[in-house]
Amino acid sequence: MGKKKAWHEASVPLQCEECPVRKLALFQPLNKTEVKAAHKFRSEVSMLEQGKVIFRQGEICNEAFTLYDGWACLYQDLADGRRQILKFLLPGDFFGFQTDFGTGVRAHSARTLTGASMCVFSGGGFLKLFKKKPALGIRLTWMTAQDQAVAHEHLASLGRRSAKERIAYLMMEIFHRVRERQGEQNKDNKVSIPLTQDHIADATGLTPIHVNRTLKSLRQAKLVELQGNELQVPDPDALADIAGFNWDIFSKPSVI
Amino acid sequence: MGKKKAWHEASVPLQCEECPVRKLALFQPLNKTEVKAAHKFRSEVSMLEQGKVIFRQGEICNEAFTLYDGWACLYQDLADGRRQILKFLLPGDFFGFQTDFGTGVRAHSARTLTGASMCVFSGGGFLKLFKKKPALGIRLTWMTAQDQAVAHEHLASLGRRSAKERIAYLMMEIFHRVRERQGEQNKDNKVSIPLTQDHIADATGLTPIHVNRTLKSLRQAKLVELQGNELQVPDPDALADIAGFNWDIFSKPSVI
DNA sequence: CGCGCCGTTGAGCCCGTTCAAAAAGTGTGG
DNA sequence: CCACACTTTTTGAACGGGCTCAACGGCGCG
Numbered sequence: 325m326g327k328k329k330a331w332h333e334a335s336v337p338l339q340c341e342e343c344p345v346r347k348l349a350l351f352q353p354l355n356k357t358e359v360k361a362a363h364k365f366r367s368e369v370s371m372l373e374q375g376k377v378i379f380r381q382g383e384i385c386n387e388a389f390t391l392y393d394g395w396a397c398l399y400q401d402l403a404d405g406r407r408q409i410l411k412f413l414l415p416g417d418f419f420g421f422q423t424d425f426g427t428g429v430r431a432h433s434a435r436t437l438t439g440a441s442m443c444v445f446s447g448g449g450f451l452k453l454f455k456k457k458p459a460l461g462i463r464l465t466w467m468t469a470q471d472q473a474v475a476h477e478h479l480a481s482l483g484r485r486s487a488k489e490r491i492a493y494l495m496m497e498i499f500h501r502v503r504e505r506q507g508e509q510n511k512d513n514k515v516s517i518p519l520t521q522d523h524i525a526d527a528t529g530l531t532p533i534h535v536n537r538t539l540k541s542l543r544q545a546k547l548v549e550l551q552g553n554e555l556q557v558p559d560p561d562a563l564a565d566i567a568g569f570n571w572d573i574f575s576k577p578s579v580i
Numbered sequence: 581m582g583k584k585k586a587w588h589e590a591s592v593p594l595q596c597e598e599c600p601v602r603k604l605a606l607f608q609p610l611n612k613t614e615v616k617a618a619h620k621f622r623s624e625v626s627m628l629e630q631g632k633v634i635f636r637q638g639e640i641c642n643e644a645f646t647l648y649d650g651w652a653c654l655y656q657d658l659a660d661g662r663r664q665i666l667k668f669l670l671p672g673d674f675f676g677f678q679t680d681f682g683t684g685v686r687a688h689s690a691r692t693l694t695g696a697s698m699c700v701f702s703g704g705g706f707l708k709l710f711k712k713k714p715a716l717g718i719r720l721t722w723m724t725a726q727d728q729a730v731a732h733e734h735l736a737s738l739g740r741r742s743a744k745e746r747i748a749y750l751m752m753e754i755f756h757r758v759r760e761r762q763g764e765q766n767k768d769n770k771v772s773i774p775l776t777q778d779h780i781a782d783a784t785g786l787t788p789i790h791v792n793r794t795l796k797s798l799r800q801a802k803l804v805e806l807q808g809n810e811l812q813v814p815d816p817d818a819l820a821d822i823a824g825f826n827w828d829i830f831s832k833p834s835v836i
Numbered sequence: 837c838g839c840g841c842c843g844t845t846g847a848g849c850c851c852g853t854t855c856a857a858a859a860a861g862t863g864t865g866g
Numbered sequence: 867c868c869a870c871a872c873t874t875t876t877t878g879a880a881c882g883g884g885c886t887c888a889a890c891g892g893c894g895c896g
Contacts, residue, residue: 398732400732400733400735400736402736402740402741402824403824406740406741407740408735408736408739408740410732410735410736421725422725429828431729431732431733431826431828431829432729432732451718454714454717454718454721455714455715455718458710458711458714458717459711461710461714461717461718461721462707462710462711462717464721465710465717465720465721465724468721468724468725468728469677469678469724471728472724472727472728472731473687473688475728475731475732475735476654476656476666476687476688476731477656477687478735479656479664479666479731479734479735479738480656480658480664480666482735482738482739482785483664483738483784483785484658484662484663484664484785485658485662486883486884487883487884520841520842520843521842521843522842528739529738529739529740530884530885531884531885531886532842532843533844533845533884533885533886534883534884534885536843536844536845537844537845537884538884540844540845568658568659570687572685572687573687742851742852743851743852776873776874776875777874777875778874786852786853787852787853787854788874788875789852789853789854789876789877790851790852790853792874792875792876792877793852793876793877794852796876808861
């Protein structure tokens, strides 16, 4: 149980041409020559250990990233130490984009949850890139809009759902996102996740203590089994039901 | 006090060429000939009374809108009637954009809070439009990213802030957005808003009763004076302070 | 072995809720 | 102008979900 080691080693990103996560990511809609251009555009590759800050709110920094391997999260800290996790990042997720517009000040922080590797793109080039490749701009807009829809769903969770519903929702979402990424799906409804109950608390706006109690009640109801790195959802439909889970939001683009 | 009538009459949108709110909106970065193209792109103009639904979650509908006059909001309803307001819309706000990608199912609803008028753009055309005018695509991406930042700030509010802080934050935000839109700023720190305490409750994730009590305490602390349609913020800096208000987020693009 | 991190459990309190009702403001028709 | 219905705001009283404070147990690691 809790083999953190398994999460600790992230693999090194390949050339964009051969990248296995590209199909999930921003640069999905490219043809061969375009991918080469994207590869030139990539400024560097970064590898970080577990728990390292990628960027911090308040910093001026215009880089954007594609998470290649491992987990990370976006979060916001209030002045007195309270923390809200805004989004969990999985391999293929593109994050940190903010154009040269505005002040360029980061509104939130990012940090790794496991050992992680990512591709770094310097912010300055996006404007030119999108002028040359409008399809990319449209794709980015679509991704941002989808992020928006997810954030809205989370707003409804934090604003109007009970602790049980919120945690059910989060577990359902993570379960779904992880499975989506692994092609073949094992029948036992188990996925591996690196989250502590503290993380869950910071994402759901609850205290770790109450997260613990709520998980206990979900376990007793045979809806969620979470021990160590292993999340099991015996009956996804039942869980989705009490979570009020909206499947539509997490669908992929049908056109591009 | 409470002259709802003043809010009830929305003016009719003009030709895009002469539109006074365009400078706030999606089509800001256009030159003269481009604006003409946008005007052709606009499919119709819509006028609605107070409290009318613009679109509903679950619907399949690909139109997008620019609010021309009046107020509206985006919201989400849970199965049992709980409601979460996701965003208040003011004149110039562009909303309802979702490309032909994905299922095209609306993830949230929109409704007018006052009599309102808006310009309607059919969804199908955006792809072509952005291919021709990448600057527009970039602008839309920037706007979506900014919306995202605001939504994140709201997530932190709902997840980690107390009732007093949440309401202080919302009042501060609305106050700021309204003032931003009116060029010259009267010195009495008053703005006109059409929100009921029920709306505030649905936006902050509280009950109307508790909103009332919290507003009372803010009034006694001389931080927020809200009666009828009139919101007064005697000391914006003090209010921003207890709200943990982040001014950066609401800044305008410096480059395009 | 000792230390730190994480998960677990208990007891009591408080913020925000629920239920209930009255007061104030708004709109309609006679 | 008043009577009436309806919506919005205000207040009271009591409940409860989630929080705070506190302690203990398990596991990995030096």
